[in-house]
Amino acid sequence: MEQVYTKLSSLFNRMTRLFLSAKTKALGEKVILRIAILSYLGHLAIIYLSTHAENPSQHNLLNNPISAIYTPFSFILIYEVYLLIFYLPKSTSVYIAKQYEIITLIVIRRIFKDIGNIKLSSNWFQNPNDLQFTFDTITSLILFLLIYFFYKNIKQHKKQDDLDIRDQKTQSYFIQLKQAIAFILVPILFILASTSLYRWIMEAVVNHSADITSLKNVNNVFFDDFFNILIIVDVLLLLTSFFYSDKFHTIIRNSGFVISTILIKISFSVDGIMNNALIIGSVLFGLGILHIYNLFESPRSHFESK
Numbered sequence: 001m002e003q004v005y006t007k008l009s010s011l012f013n014r015m016t017r018l019f020l021s022a023k024t025k026a027l028g029e030k031v032i033l034r035i036a037i038l039s040y041l042g043h044l045a046i047i048y049l050s051t052h053a054e055n056p057s058q059h060n061l062l063n064n065p066i067s068a069i070y071t072p073f074s075f076i077l078i079y080e081v082y083l084l085i086f087y088l089p090k091s092t093s094v095y096i097a098k099q100y101e102i103i104t105l106i107v108i109r110r111i112f113k114d115i116g117n118i119k120l121s122s123n124w125f126q127n128p129n130d131l132q133f134t135f136d137t138i139t140s141l142i143l144f145l146l147i148y149f150f151y152k153n154i155k156q157h158k159k160q161d162d163l164d165i166r167d168q169k170t171q172s173y174f175i176q177l178k179q180a181i182a183f184i185l186v187p188i189l190f191i192l193a194s195t196s197l198y199r200w201i202m203e204a205v206v207n208h209s210a211d212i213t214s215l216k217n218v219n220n221v222f223f224d225d226f227f228n229i230l231i232i233v234d235v236l237l238l239l240t241s242f243f244y245s246d247k248f249h250t251i252i253r254n255s256g257f258v259i260s261t262i263l264i265k266i267s268f269s270v271d272g273i274m275n276n277a278l279i280i281g282s283v284l285f286g287l288g289i290l291h292i293y294n295l296f297e298s299p300r301s302h303f304e305s306k
Contacts, residue, residue, distance in 0.1 A: 016179050019186045020086055032079040036072035043068040066115050073109040078193055080105060081226065085185045089178040092237075093154045093290060096257045099230065100150060100283045103264050104143040106223060107279065111136045132272065139276040146283045153290045174244050181233055188229065196222040227265040234258040249296035256289030 018024065047065055084098035111133065119127050125134075238254045245251070263282035267275050 016183050020089070020179070020182055025083070025086055028079060028082055032075050036075045039075060040068055040072040043071040064115065067112055069112040070109055073105065073112060077102060077105050077109065077223075078189075081189055082186075085182050085189065088182040088185070088233075089175055091154075092254070092257070093150075096260065096286055097147065097150050097154065099261060099264065100143065100147050100286065102223070103267075103279055103282070104140060104147065107136050107140050107143065107276075111140065128272075135273055135276045139280060142280055143283055146280070146287055150283070150287050150290060153287065153294055174240070177240060178237070181236070185229070185233070189226070192225055192229075193222055196225065224265075224268045227261065227268065230261055231258070231265055234261050249293055253289055253293040257286060260286035260289070 044065060047068055080098065080102050084095060084102065087094045087098055114129060114133055114136070118130055118133055125131060235258055238251075238258050241251070241254055260282045263278055263285065267278035267282070270278065
């Protein structure tokens with residue numbers, strides 16, 4: 001039995017190194033960049049064919065060359081999701097920061113999608129498309145700044161990022177758990193991305209429902225489902241963390257990160273300024289939680305000495 005366990009453990013370690021190694025990450029980056037460039041050129045070609053067809057499409061993704069940037073951004077976002085999984089076993093804070101980067105890139109990608117709907121007129125603030133463009137550009141700037149402060153707070157406290165566990169053996173068990181979760185998430189990522197793309201193509205192209213629902217919700221394709229999975233993972237890590245740490249501020253930090261992820265997930269279900277408010281609120285809440293956690297972990301804090 002012990003030999004079987006040893007072989008399984010060895011196989012798991014090899015597979016983990018295969019999917020979550022620095023070499024795989026670098027290779028994935030090169031592949032995604034090539035795919036992004038090719039997809040951009042392909043989207044431009046489709047736009048050219050669409051605009052010169054007898055019945056050109058009225059959707060802004062198919063009639064404005066600027067909107068072609070939307071497609072390579074989608075592949076870059078998939079790579080960002082892989083980076084999120086890559087950093088999961090290494091650092092909880094960086095793992096959460098990657099979630100914030102993903103939602104920021106989604107907002108920026110949405111700007112490229114909706115830029116074809118802009119109406120340059122004196123009634124800028126009365127046009128809903130122009131208003132959404134304004135909200136998204138301001139939101140992206142705010143998120144960029146908040147992420148900067150989030151990483152700055154991570155650097156301020158780099159002792160024991162995850163649970164502040166003093167026992168190295170106990171910490172090793174928790175890291176192995178996160179490695180197992182990350183290993184499971186990798187195939188789920190590719191399966192979910194493939195099925196989401198296939199489902200959207202079938203609805204938008206084969207069933208000709210592009211102008212009704214599928215293209216309206218194109219920003220939520222894949223990510224709505226993926227953040228459902230992230231919430232499950234975050235709650236699982238939170239519950240498991242109780243076995244390894246009973247520090248109040250550590251538990252509050254991990255609970256706050258779960259709440260932040262839930263707020264991001266909720267943002268996919270609303271439109272307009274409420275969507276932007278939820279996204280900014282989720283990142284701001286996570287930043288506040290991390291900053292207060294660092295105050296508890298400060299060497300001058302009497303809570304640390306206790």
